[in-house]
Amino acid sequence: MDNYMKLEIPSKSQNEAFARVVVAAFAAQVDPTIDEISDVKTAVSEAVTNAVIHGYENGPGTIVISAILVDSRLEVTIIDYGVGIADLEQAREPLYTSKPELERSGMGFTIMENFMDSCHVVTEPGKGTTVTLVKTFGRADVTEA
Amino acid sequence: MQVKLKKAGSTLIVQMVGELDHHAVDAMRKKIDLKLNHEDFRNILFDFYGVNFMDSSGLGMILGRYKIVSEKGGKVSACSLNSRVMRVFEMAGLQTKIPVYSSEQDALTGA
Numbered sequence: 001m002d003n004y005m006k007l008e009i010p011s012k013s014q015n016e017a018f019a020r021v022v023v024a025a026f027a028a029q030v031d032p033t034i035d036e037i038s039d040v041k042t043a044v045s046e047a048v049t050n051a052v053i054h055g056y057e058n059g060p061g062t063i064v065i066s067a068i069l070v071d072s073r074l075e076v077t078i079i080d081y082g083v084g085i086a087d088l089e090q091a092r093e094p095l096y097t098s099k100p101e102l103e104r105s106g107m108g109f110t111i112m113e114n115f116m117d118s119c120h121v122v123t124e125p126g127k128g129t130t131v132t133l134v135k136t137f138g139r140a141d142v143t144e145a
Numbered sequence: 146m147q148v149k150l151k152k153a154g155s156t157l158i159v160q161m162v163g164e165l166d167h168h169a170v171d172a173m174r175k176k177i178d179l180k181l182n183h184e185d186f187r188n189i190l191f192d193f194y195g196v197n198f199m200d201s202s203g204l205g206m207i208l209g210r211y212k213i214v215s216e217k218g219g220k221v222s223a224c225s226l227n228s229r230v231m232r233v234f235e236m237a238g239l240q241t242k243i244p245v246y247s248s249e250q251d252a253l254t255g256a
Binding site for chain 2: 013014016017035038041042045046049052053094095097102103104105106107108110111114
């Protein structure tokens with residue numbers, strides 16, 4: 001089964017829940033497990049939250065979320081046209097945050113990497129950031145009875 | 146996200162219902178800190194019974210309250226986490242700082 005979706009939303013914190021639920025509902029058509037759907041929801045939430053807080057620094061902006069399903073492989077892309085990430089390697093370190101004053105845990109990228117099969121980031125200061133998250137469903141070891 | 150604050154001795158119980166994300170934590174943080182500043186609470190217990198989703202924003206909010214409370218010699222604990230929330234919790238190693246109990250009653254008695 002091949003399918004795709006695209007969603008464009010203003011950078012607002014109330015859209016974080018909307019975005020993750022839309023992607024989860026889209027992915028549901030290939031019957032992932034509850035845990036797999038939960039992983040996708042959490043990873044998408046992290047990427048969209050990063051766009052709101054870091055990409056647009058809680059200001060106005062547009063976030064574009066698209067997803068492609070090819071058989072049981074989901075690829076989600078989250079794009080912002082914000083400030084970009086100056087030091088990507090540092091940003092991806094567990095517990096590192098550029099905004100400790102906002103009580104950020106610094107776990108966003110760690111969660112995206114752990115909950116998805118892959119997390120690819122392309123960023124350019126002043127231009128924005130694109131995060132691509134991939135997960136193939138049904139990878140857990142299940143033995144048919 | 147609905148947040149209900151309850152008092153049990155010197156412990157502030159934070160009962161949460163809904164999804165604990167960046168949007169939810171901003172309002173929640175203000176509500177908890179107002180209570181901490183105006184009443185003499187020593188400890189906080191986060192009750193996750195009604196929480197079906199948490200991301201790293203939730204972790205940040207809990208760690209922030211941990212910092213405030215532990216600086217004054219108090220304790221932060223958590224209870225009733227489902228397996229999904231626990232997974233996020235453990236990824237940040239929060240359980241090494243914040244003891245996790247199966248129920249509010251167990252947490253209050255320290256069982």
